Amino acid sequence: MNPGDRVRVDRGVATYEGVLMPSSTAEHLVVKLEGGYNVGVDRADADVEVLESGTYDVEGARETADDAVDDAAVGDDVAGDGPEGDGAVGDDAASEITFDDDLPTVALISTGGTIASTVDYRTGAVTAQFDAEDVLRAVPALAGRANYRGRVVANILSENMTPEVWVDLAEAVHEEIDRGADGVVVMHGTDTMQYTASALSFMLDTPVPVVFTGSQRSADRPSSDNVMNAVCAVEAATADHSEVLVCMHATESDDRCALHRATRVRKNHTSRRDAFETVGAQPIGEVDWETGTVSFRRAVADRDAVDLDLSASLEGDVAFQKFVPGTPVDALDRADGAAGLVLEGTGLGHVHTDWIDRIGELVDDGTVVVMTSQCLEGRVCDRVYDTGRDLLEAGVVEAGDTLPGTAYVKLMWALANVENVEETMRRSIAGELQERSVPWT
Numbered sequence: 001m002n003p004g005d006r007v008r009v010d011r012g013v014a015t016y017e018g019v020l021m022p023s024s025t026a027e028h029l030v031v032k033l034e035g036g037y038n039v040g041v042d043r044a045d046a047d048v049e050v051l052e053s054g055t056y057d058v059e060g061a062r063e064t065a066d067d068a069v070d071d072a073a074v075g076d077d078v079a080g081d082g083p084e085g086d087g088a089v090g091d092d093a094a095s096e097i098t099f100d101d102d103l104p105t106v107a108l109i110s111t112g113g114t115i116a117s118t119v120d121y122r123t124g125a126v127t128a129q130f131d132a133e134d135v136l137r138a139v140p141a142l143a144g145r146a147n148y149r150g151r152v153v154a155n156i157l158s159e160n161m162t163p164e165v166w167v168d169l170a171e172a173v174h175e176e177i178d179r180g181a182d183g184v185v186v187m188h189g190t191d192t193m194q195y196t197a198s199a200l201s202f203m204l205d206t207p208v209p210v211v212f213t214g215s216q217r218s219a220d221r222p223s224s225d226n227v228m229n230a231v232c233a234v235e236a237a238t239a240d241h242s243e244v245l246v247c248m249h250a251t252e253s254d255d256r257c258a259l260h261r262a263t264r265v266r267k268n269h270t271s272r273r274d275a276f277e278t279v280g281a282q283p284i285g286e287v288d289w290e291t292g293t294v295s296f297r298r299a300v301a302d303r304d305a306v307d308l309d310l311s312a313s314l315e316g317d318v319a320f321q322k323f324v325p326g327t328p329v330d331a332l333d334r335a336d337g338a339a340g341l342v343l344e345g346t347g348l349g350h351v352h353t354d355w356i357d358r359i360g361e362l363v364d365d366g367t368v369v370v371m372t373s374q375c376l377e378g379r380v381c382d383r384v385y386d387t388g389r390d391l392l393e394a395g396v397v398e399a400g401d402t403l404p405g406t407a408y409v410k411l412m413w414a415l416a417n418v419e420n421v422e423e424t425m426r427r428s429i430a431g432e433l434q435e436r437s438v439p440w441t
Contacts, residue, residue: 006052007031011045104238106146107176107184111169111196112156139230145292146183146234149176158189158196158214163412166199167312173200173210174310183209183237187230190214190267190275193246197262198406201244201430202413205309210244211237212262216273225249225273232257232287239294242301243284244430249273250286259285259296263406263432266376279376280401280434315339315415320408322374323351332358340368340411340421343396344404349373349380350387356394363395368421370397370411372404379434397422400433407432 001007001020009016009031016039021030029041029048142148153172154165173184184206188196197212204210213233215226225248233247236259246265250258251274260278269275278284285296318340321331332355335341341362345351349371351359363369371391373380379401382388392398399407407425410432414424427433 001048001050002054004054005050008049008051009041010047010049011041016041017051100144100147103144104146104182105149105180106234106237107149107151107173107179107181108187109169109172109176109184110150110152110187111154111161111165112158112187112189139227141227141231142234145231146238149179149181151176156189158192161189161192161196163199163314163316166196166203167314169196170200170203170310170312173204173206174308174312177206177208177308181208183211183234183239185230185233185237186210186212188212188214190216190248194262194265194267194276194403195405195409197244197246197265198409198430198432199314199413201262201432202410203310203312203314204244205306205311206244207242207304207306207308209237209239209241209303211247211259212245213247216249216271216275225254228254228289229257231292232289235287235292236285236294240303241296242303242305245284246276247287248276250283254289256289257287258283259287259294261431263410263430264403264434266403266405279403280378311413311417313416314412316412318342318408318412318415320344320404322404323355325352327352329354329358332362335362335367335369337365338362338367339415340370342370342372342399342404342408342411344372344374345380346374348378348384348388349382349391349396349398350385351391353387353390356387356390359391359396360394368397368411368415368425369395370399370407370425372399372402372407374404397425399425402432 003020003022005020007018007020009029016031016033018031018033021032021038023030023040027043029043029046030038031041032038151172153169156165169186173186176184186196193212193214200210211233213229215224215229217224217226229248236245236247244262246260246262247257248260250256252272258274258276258278260276261284264278264280265276266279267275268277282297284298284300285294287294317338319335319338320342321335322344323346332341343351359369371380371382380398382392382396382398402410410429411421411425414421418424
C-alpha cells in the first residue's frame with residue numbers, strides 16, 4: 001500500500017474510498033475523497049483494501065509543484081530576528097527565488113493564516129504551518145510572474161495576531177522594499193487582516209505596492225480560493241501604484257479579485273469567498289483572473305510618489321468599547337489611565353447620557369476619546385442632537401466615517417507618532433476618512 005493507490009477504508013460504520021495520500025504521521029492515513037476533500041483516519045482503527053495500484057501520481061504532482069521552486073534557483077537567507085511568542089517563528093527566516101532578470105521582484109511575506117495552512121490530521125482542524133516556499137509549491141501558477149523573495153515573519157492564525165507582530169511585519173516590509181523589492185505580498189489570515197493592513201497603512205510610507213491577501217478556504221478544499229487570490233495579489237503588487245491594499249475574491253465565482261484600500265475594508269461574512277467589502281464605496285480596483293489585468297476605479301498614489309519611511313511605534317494602552325443598550329457606565333473603568341479610548345456608538349455617534357460625565361472625567365485625566373459609529377455606512381456627527389453636543393463639550397473627538405477598527409489602529413499609531421492627536425484623528429492620513437458619505441450603486 002503506497003501513496004497514489006486507490007483504497008477503501010472501513011472504520012466502524014464509516015467507509016471512505018479515494019486516493020491514499022502522503023501522511024505527516026505514521027499513525028494516520030490520509031485519503032483524498034472523490035469530492036476533493038481529504039480525510040484523516042487512525043491506522044489502528046482502519047481496515048484498508050487496495051482497489052487499484054498507483055492510480056494517482058502523487059510524487060509527480062509533488063515534483064511538478066517543486067519544479068516551480070527548483071527552477072527558480074532557491075537560495076537561503078536569514079534576515080534577522082522575528083517575533084517571539086506562542087506560534088511565532090523565532091527567526092525571521094527568508095529565502096530568495098530568482099529566475100528572470102526582466103521580471104519584477106516581489107517579496108512574499110507570510111504571517112500564517114488559511115492561505116498558508118494545511119490540515120492537522122491529528123485533530124482534523126486547519127493549522128498554519130507553511131512557510132513562504134511552501135506557498136510557492138502550493139501555487140505553481142505564481143512561477144513566471146515575478147522573481148520572489150520569501151520571508152516568514154510569523155506563523156500564526158490571525159486570531160493570535162498582536163500589535164507587536166504588526167510592528168515586526170512593518171519592519172520586515174520596510175526592509176524588503178529597501179532591499180529593492182518592486183512590490184510586497186503579505187499572506188495573512190482573513191479574520192484580522194483588516195486590522196493589520198490598516199496598521200501598515202499608517203506605519204509605512206511606501207513607494208511600491210503592498211498587497212495583503214489570504215484565503216477563506218484551505219488548499220485541501222476543492223472550493224479553495226488560495227490560488228486565485230495569491231496570483232491576483234502578485235499582479236496587483238507589480239502594477240503601477242503605491243497603495244496598501246487587500247486583494248480577495250470579488251464574487252463567489254473565480255472571475256476577478258477586488259482591490260480594497262486597507263483602511264476602508266471590512267470582512268463582512270464568515271465563510272464566503274467574497275467576504276471582504278469596501279465600506280462606503282466600491283472597491284478601489286480589481287484584477288481580472290483570466291488576463292491578470294489590474295484596473296482602478298479611483299485615483300491611486302503613483303509608484304515612487306513618496307520616499308520610503310517607517311513610523312512603526314504604537315501606543316499599546318488604547319481601549320475599545322462598544323456601546324449597546326444597558327451597558328453600565330462602569331464599562332468605561334477599563335479606560336482609567338489609558339492613553340486613548342475608541343467608542344463605537346450608535347447612529348451619529350451617541351451613548352447613553354449617563355456616560356457623558358464619565359467620559360468627561362477620562363478626557364480631563366488625559367485620555368483621548370474618539371467616537372465612531374456602529375453603522376456600516378455614513379459618518380459620525382455629534383452636532384445634531386443634544387447628546388452629541390454634550391459629548392463634544394465633554395471632549396470627544398469625532399472620527400467621521402472612519403471604521404471603528406481602523407480608528408482603533410490609527411489612534412494607537414497617532415498617540416505614538418504625532419503631537420496633535422485630536423487633529424490627526426479628524427483628518428485622513430491613509431484614505432481612512434472620506435470627504436463625503438454618499439449613496440452608491
